[in-house]
Amino acid sequence: MEMIVLIKQVPEIGEAKIDPETGTLNRKGIPLTINPIDLNALELALQIKENHSGTIRVVTMGPEFAEKALREALALGCDEAFLLTGNEFAASDTYATSYALAQFITFLKPWDIIITGEKAIDGDTGQVGPEVASFLDIPILTYAIHCQMINHSYFLIKRTIETGIQKITLPPPFLITVTKGMNTPRFPTLRGKVAARQREIRKFNAQSLHLLPDSIGFSGSPTRVVKIENYKIDRKGVILKDLDPTLMANKFVEFLIERGAL
Amino acid sequence: MNHHLLVIGEIHRGKIDPTTYEILGAAQQLRSKGIEKVGVFLGSGEIKFEEIQKPLHFGANYIYGLENPIFDELAFHVSAQLIINTIQKLKPTIIMAAATTQGTTLMPYIAAKLHTGLTADCTGFDIDPADGTLLQIRPAIGGNIMATIKTKTYPQMATVRPNTFQPVHGEYSDSMIVIEEDHVSYPSGFLYNDFIEEDHNLDIAQAKIVCSGGRGLKNSQNFSLIEELSQCLNGCVGGSRVAVEQGWISFPHQVGLSGKTISPDFYIALGISGAIQHLAGMQTSRYIIAINRDPEAQIFQLADFGIVGDVLEILPQIIKVLKQRKKK
Secondary structure, eight states: OEEEEEOOEEEOGGGOOBOTTTOBBOOTTOOEEEOHHHHHHHHHHHHHHHHHOOEEEEEEESOGGGHHHHHHHHHHTOSEEEEEOSGGGTTOOHHHHHHHHHHHHHHTOOOSEEEEESOOTTTOOOOHHHHHHHHHTOOEEEEEEEEEEEETTEEEEEEEETTEEEEEEEOSSEEEEEOGGGOOOOOOOHHHHHHHHHSOEEEEOTTTTTOOGGGSTTTTOSEEEEEEEEOOOOOOOEEEESSOHHHHHHHHHHHHHHTTOO | OOEEEEEEOOEETTEEOHHHHHHHHHHHHTGGGTEEEEEEEEEESSOOHHHHTGGGGBTOSEEEEEEOGGGGSSOHHHHHHHHHHHHHHHOOSEEEEESSTTHHHHHHHHHHHTTOOEEEEESEEEEOTTTOOEEEEEEETTBTEEEEEEESSSSEEEEEOTTSSOOOOBOOTTOEEEEEEOOOOOOTTOEEEEEEEOOGGGOTTSOSEEEEEOGGGOSHHHHHHHHHHHHHTTOEEEEOHHHHHTTSSOGGGBBSTTSBOOOOSEEEEESOOOOHHHHTTTTTOSEEEEEESOTTOTHHHHOSEEEESOHHHHHHHHHHHHHHHHHO
């Protein structure tokens, strides 16, 4: 099974705190890491490779230092790593990102399946997976919680939706986005980490892929952020403290009743 | 600019999803600002007139029903193509769908094929008085930041966060319904095996009341208090990342950036301190209520009502009060 895994490097926001003065995220000193849900995508690929054989090529688009994320993926057991990098790609929205990734994935043919995380925790759109599938004109399955290769021509996939779980079998090629609940990502071994240091990360820029400047980065992005504003959270919060638990419990229920919850 | 907005509606087992009416509610607010015509696309294996005419009472000018069994299957790439065919026929300037599992799969697939932008999970809209384009507003990660996004290409596309807008009654005298069939061949090898329905407690994204538990619950036995409270309130059970990682509750219940982003009327955070990744998943809830031992917990910055105290001591009291009230 020839697999491609798409990953993104994101700030480790689990560690971040909101600045109480400004109400915004304090990004200072926050380390960068592989998007946590992409680790589940990598884990799925690694399991398929172990159980059925195959190769895993991991791809990301980002600045030079995104190399670190790719090295982490190599340390886990991926076979090859590719970085799309260069100023021309900067400020891409999901459309421009997906376009560039899809062009690159076409260049990497042949492959059978493409795996990625359901969304990146910094952008939180979940759009790149389906948009890449669309550009490649292949089937898309999102929110997968289970993916099993039945034989070389079929996969069984379960996906979570609002009201339950859907089961489907389909043949490659397809793009699948996985949820965090799918598996427990492994940690790299020391030997894997050491070996990954020596490995080559293959880098490509827009020119080497013959991508037109107008189709990528800021100029290739149809959406524009025109305003960012801090909104005051106008919650006139009543916070009870140091009172009798029964009294506080009654106040709690009163609050719900007054606002129509009951 | 006289906009024509097409809502990609959702229909499940013959019934239109509440989110479709919510988007129509958002559209109604923009009527005076330049949205002239609003249509609802409904694709389903079986179209029943009495159901699909309903959006006409909630501000739709027309309904476009497309009957095809592919919509009840999981071949999104094929259903997306059918929707694209319809879009090319109707030529809307704005397209919206709910940010549900279906909407967030179909919309990006459609947007890429139409070579246009898409804004995810919007919680507000406006029309720019200067150039008439749609302003798409969504919360950005990291506290109380709102981003306003414009799309320079057409159609302008957005997904809409469920539970954010209220349906509004409204009827237009010239409304109409079109029902068509479109034939496509089913993709070879695709087999939709099965649907396993879970209890209704699963759907935290569409629940009006969500009771969520975190680290402060300490163990799975205590976590059952959350379920008990949720039952008293007819709500759904949610959990923080810690609660899911500890196995107190399953992954589909996780609230936060690596789980679900939700916006219920009442979000009750119990023993949750409020890490950024959690807050981003619930900060647009209408009312936020929190119980936590730590008075400095970030969750209190967002709370409308909070109790500083041990959740294990206060929660049983609350459940008792609610149960007594029910008896009366």
